[in-house]
Amino acid sequence: MVLCFLADEVNQSIIISGESGAGKTETAKIAMQYLAVLGGGSGIEYEILKTNPILEAFGNAKTLRNDNSSRFGKLIEIHFSETGKISGAKIQTFLLEKSRVVQCAEGERSYHIFYQLCAGAPRALREKLNLKDVDEYKYLKQSNCYSITGVNDAEHFHIVKEALDIVHVSKEDQESVFAMLAAVLWLGNVSFTIIDNENHVEAVQDESLINVAKLIGCDAADLNLALSTRKMRVGSDNIVQKLTLSQAVETRDALAKSIYAGLFEWLVEQINKSLAVGKRLTGRSISILDIYGFESFDRNSFEQFCINYANERLQQHFNRHLFKLEQEEYIQDGIDWAKVDFDDNQDCLHLFEKKPLGLLSLLNEESTFPNGTDYTFANKLKQHLNSNPCFKGEREKAFTVSHFAGEVTYDTTGFLEKNRDLLHLDSIQLLSSCSCHLPKAFASNMLNQSEKPVVGPLHKAGGADSQKLSVATKFKGQLFQLMQRLESTTPHFIRCIKPNNFQSPGSYEQGLVLQQLRCCGVLEVVRISRSGYPTRMPHQKFAKRYGFLLLENAASQDSLSVSVAILHQFNILPEMYQVGYTKLFFRTGQIGILEDTRNRTLHGILRVQSCFRGHQACRHFKELQRGIATIQSFVRGDKTRKEYAVLLQRHRAAVIIQKQIKGMNAKKTFKNIRDASIVIQSAIRGWSVRRCSGDIGFKSGVPKADEPDEVLVKSSFLAELQRRVLKAEAALREKEEENDILHQRLLQYENRWSEYELKMKSMEEVWQKQMRSLQSSLSIAKKSLAVDESERSSDASINTSDDREYCWDTGNNLKVPESNGLRPMSAGLSVISRLAEEFEQRSQVFGDDAKFLVEVKSGQVDASLNPDRELRRLKQMFETWKKDYATRLRETKVVLNKLGNEDGALDKVKKKFWGRRNSTRFGF
Numbered sequence: 001m002v003l004c005f006l007a008d009e010v011n012q013s014i015i016i017s018g019e020s021g022a023g024k025t026e027t028a029k030i031a032m033q034y035l036a037v038l039g040g041g042s043g044i045e046y047e048i049l050k051t052n053p054i055l056e057a058f059g060n061a062k063t064l065r066n067d068n069s070s071r072f073g074k075l076i077e078i079h080f081s082e083t084g085k086i087s088g089a090k091i092q093t094f095l096l097e098k099s100r101v102v103q104c105a106e107g108e109r110s111y112h113i114f115y116q117l118c119a120g121a122p123r124a125l126r127e128k129l130n131l132k133d134v135d136e137y138k139y140l141k142q143s144n145c146y147s148i149t150g151v152n153d154a155e156h157f158h159i160v161k162e163a164l165d166i167v168h169v170s171k172e173d174q175e176s177v178f179a180m181l182a183a184v185l186w187l188g189n190v191s192f193t194i195i196d197n198e199n200h201v202e203a204v205q206d207e208s209l210i211n212v213a214k215l216i217g218c219d220a221a222d223l224n225l226a227l228s229t230r231k232m233r234v235g236s237d238n239i240v241q242k243l244t245l246s247q248a249v250e251t252r253d254a255l256a257k258s259i260y261a262g263l264f265e266w267l268v269e270q271i272n273k274s275l276a277v278g279k280r281l282t283g284r285s286i287s288i289l290d291i292y293g294f295e296s297f298d299r300n301s302f303e304q305f306c307i308n309y310a311n312e313r314l315q316q317h318f319n320r321h322l323f324k325l326e327q328e329e330y331i332q333d334g335i336d337w338a339k340v341d342f343d344d345n346q347d348c349l350h351l352f353e354k355k356p357l358g359l360l361s362l363l364n365e366e367s368t369f370p371n372g373t374d375y376t377f378a379n380k381l382k383q384h385l386n387s388n389p390c391f392k393g394e395r396e397k398a399f400t401v402s403h404f405a406g407e408v409t410y411d412t413t414g415f416l417e418k419n420r421d422l423l424h425l426d427s428i429q430l431l432s433s434c435s436c437h438l439p440k441a442f443a444s445n446m447l448n449q450s451e452k453p454v455v456g457p458l459h460k461a462g463g464a465d466s467q468k469l470s471v472a473t474k475f476k477g478q479l480f481q482l483m484q485r486l487e488s489t490t491p492h493f494i495r496c497i498k499p500n501n502f503q504s505p506g507s508y509e510q511g512l513v514l515q516q517l518r519c520c521g522v523l524e525v526v527r528i529s530r531s532g533y534p535t536r537m538p539h540q541k542f543a544k545r546y547g548f549l550l551l552e553n554a555a556s557q558d559s560l561s562v563s564v565a566i567l568h569q570f571n572i573l574p575e576m577y578q579v580g581y582t583k584l585f586f587r588t589g590q591i592g593i594l595e596d597t598r599n600r601t602l603h604g605i606l607r608v609q610s611c612f613r614g615h616q617a618c619r620h621f622k623e624l625q626r627g628i629a630t631i632q633s634f635v636r637g638d639k640t641r642k643e644y645a646v647l648l649q650r651h652r653a654a655v656i657i658q659k660q661i662k663g664m665n666a667k668k669t670f671k672n673i674r675d676a677s678i679v680i681q682s683a684i685r686g687w688s689v690r691r692c693s694g695d696i697g698f699k700s701g702v703p704k705a706d707e708p709d710e711v712l713v714k715s716s717f718l719a720e721l722q723r724r725v726l727k728a729e730a731a732l733r734e735k736e737e738e739n740d741i742l743h744q745r746l747l748q749y750e751n752r753w754s755e756y757e758l759k760m761k762s763m764e765e766v767w768q769k770q771m772r773s774l775q776s777s778l779s780i781a782k783k784s785l786a787v788d789e790s791e792r793s794s795d796a797s798i799n800t801s802d803d804r805e806y807c808w809d810t811g812n813n814l815k816v817p818e819s820n821g822l823r824p825m826s827a828g829l830s831v832i833s834r835l836a837e838e839f840e841q842r843s844q845v846f847g848d849d850a851k852f853l854v855e856v857k858s859g860q861v862d863a864s865l866n867p868d869r870e871l872r873r874l875k876q877m878f879e880t881w882k883k884d885y886a887t888r889l890r891e892t893k894v895v896l897n898k899l900g901n902e903d904g905a906l907d908k909v910k911k912k913f914w915g916r917r918n919s920t921r922f923g924f
């Protein structure tokens with residue numbers, strides 16, 4: 001069906017019909033699940049399925065025939081996208097059985113949600129709504145049925161709450177919904193007390209009234225007024241009329257029903273908002289109609305009247321499509337056809353819809369009369385419709401209608417009131433003045449509906465009805481709209497057959513089943529399907545669809561010839577088809593042969609195409625793959641090179657870091673080992689020193705010579721050792737610092753020393769020079785003195801008496817003897833030679849000393865003396881000696897001069913010596 005509607009772009013409808021309890025609702029759910037699986041994926045299908053528990057809770061109730069009977073009609077329109085996916089849905093409901101809220105028959109229940117709320121509401125909600133058990137509410141306890149076997153109402157309440165969450169009804173709105181339900185229940189408990197002789201009443205100011213006022217958000221006094229009085233307009237005056245007990249109860253029940261119906265409508269509106277198709281609307285839809293089944297009870301009322309009327313309409317739709325249109329088509333297309341009779345329900349429909357003398361028209365007419373009663377209505381029906389074969393007047397207020405499914409006798413009691421469905425303006429005003437948003441919304445809906453004209457064929461002639469529409473009129477309008485919608489779709493009918501009346505599985509009551517099959521026209525359908533031609537197709541379409549199966553080329557032929565050629569080729573027997581003016585008609589199963597061959601051939605073509613395309617795609621894919629692999633290898637190579645460069649850089653950096661860290665660690669380790677070694681060494685040295693100095697105690701007294709020295713280190717001694725070690729370390733550090741300072745000083749001294757060295761060298765050179773000049777002077781002096789002496793020795797005998805003896809005192813001072821003239825001369829010679837000798841020695845000594853000091857200073861010789869200080873001392877000594885030597889030389893000169901005066905020879909010597917002496921500057 002989905003494929004069909006996607007291909008042909010014709011909307012489809014599934015019309016599910018059958019008696020109450022036959023399984024329409026279950027079938028509708030199965031169909032929805034099937035469509036959800038086929039067109040699911042967007043998630044909306046889950047929401048659509050979750051509407052079922054909500055609608056069942058608020059719109060289904062236990063009846064004598066069905067524990068889960070739908071008390072409203074439902075058309076769900078599932079919309080699909082171009083690709084066949086569910087894009088949204090829309091639900092339309094029909095005629096909720098409102099009277100069930102305030103009244104239900106013995107053994108039946110009101111709507112499931114009341115029982116579910118009372119059983120499953122959590123404590124907080126119960127306290128907020130002041131909820132009691134079901135048997136404390138008059139509306140629920142009147143039928144003496146509170147539960148359904150095998151059904152857990154509390155569990156269902158949680159399922160409903162979950163479903164409300166899923167269709168996006170907010171928690172606040174959910175609470176308001178439950179408050180409305182509680183208000184309806186409490187409204188049923190509101191009672192009245194008679195206040196005067198005219199039977200006028202007012203509401204009892206008890207818990208019920210206060211709770212209702214609280215739950216809907218109004219003042220209890222206002223509620224009391226709305227329930228017990230009625231404002232009326234007489235002429236230009238407004239008067240307030242007090243209500244009698246029955247009127248007040250009617251008003252109360254009408255308010256309860258209106259609140260519940262308003263709540264049901266509001267919920268459907270919320271669901272539709274959640275499932276809204278909006279922009280995704282494509283116009284492709286499959287509608288599922290699940291409307292209450294035909295009902296025939298012992299006592300049938302207005303509800304059954306409406307329900308059975310709706311079923312008559314649906315049966316008409318069924319007949320029209322399966323019998324009328326079918327047979328009309330055969331005749332129009334000129335095929336040989338023997339007409340099949342069927343039970344047409346057109347007469348029954350006329351009975352309901354005829355104007356002005358139809359059941360609905362008469363009901364509406366009587367409802368508009370202020371004095372009209374159920375009795376007058378029944379009489380009127382009997383008066384005007386007795387001649388209709390589908391109508392039969394009964395005793396008292398009853399009448400019987402011959403429906404397609406059987407005769408049903410209706411009791412007109414309550415017909416007018418239910419048809420009027422009056423909710424007085426006072427009650428509507430009360431709802432609109434409430435502080436809660438839901439009663440306000442219900443009131444505005446009621447006002448809108450009563451003002452909105454119903455559009456439909458019935459109203460076209462008579463124009464818009466701006467008055468409050470009767471229930472029957474509204475329902476008829478809805479049905480017409482529904483039929484119009486179904487007419488625009490391709491219908492698919494599902495007939496549900498109820499197997500037994502005990503709601504028990506696996507048991508079939510043959511009579512009951514046969515009656516249903518007859519009533520709903522299934523037998524005729526089977527007959528017409530057998531003798532008729534259920535499959536038909538225009539010539540063009542047939543030729544186009546199966547033409548390619550022809551073995552010969554028939555492209556140039558017209559579609560009829562192609563069609564006939566196809567039929568011949570496939571050996572379809574002439575009695576199995578008929579050729580009409582425009583269409584070909586086939587008996588059941590014939591088109592299937594063609595369809596199978598077509599499918600097989602198409603499948604084969606597809607296989608060939610798929611192989612070819614597969615081969616092409618494979619080749620293309622391989623090319624692409626090669627290309628991709630090349631590009632990938634380039635990209636990967638480039639990427640890897642970049643990564644390698646980064647890695648290499650990192651590796652190098654890591655090596656550097658490792659080197660540094662290893663170096664640091666090694667240094668640290670080395671330092672630790674060195675420090676430890678120093679500590680150990682210092683400890684061992686300290687220990688050995690102390691051992692030597694007897695600071696370490698021996699184990700037992702004085703050790704014997706032959707015993708090994710076993711040393712016991714006491715703990716205090718260890719502490720002392722440590723202290724000393726620390727002290728030694730500190731001293732070592734000090735020494736190191738001192739060493740640094742000394743090292744610096746040494747550098748300074750070295751600098752200075754190099755300066756001194758230079759000076760010393762220059763001095764030494766001068767010294768050497770002087771020494772050499774002195775030596776030469778002295779040798780000259782010696783030589784001259786030796787010559788003189790030899791000259792004088794000849795004269796010695798002569799001048800012996802005059803020789804004076806010159807001698808050197810201990811201080812090398814020259815002492816001149818007075819008596820001997822030769823001796824002073826030789827004495828002078830010896831003094832000079834001694835002076836020369838001394839000079840030699842001294843120069844040797846000074847030279848050696850100076851050289852030694854230089855060697856010490858330069859470190860060539862190791863000596864514990866201060867070379868600078870010694871040098872200064874040496875210089876001082878040299879100065880002293882120089883002065884002394886100069887003095888002695890002068891004295892020697894004076895003596896020699898004296899002698900020279902006595903002896904001229906000496907003068908020569910003196911001159912020679914001093915002349916040379918003076919010519920060499922003694923540079924000290």
Ligand SMILES: Nc1ncnc2c1ncn2[C@@H]1O[C@H](COP(=O)(O)OP(=O)(O)OP(=O)(O)O)[C@@H](O)[C@H]1O
Nearest residue numbers: 019020021022023024025026066068069070292293
């Ligand atoms: N396909 C099914 N499989 C199992 N049980 C079914 C099936 N169809 C119906 N039933 C049983 O029959 C009961 C009544 O079915 P359902 O509520 O669908 O009837 P209905 O035709 O919709 O009745 P009503 O017109 O009163 O709403 C279900 O509660 C279920 O127990």
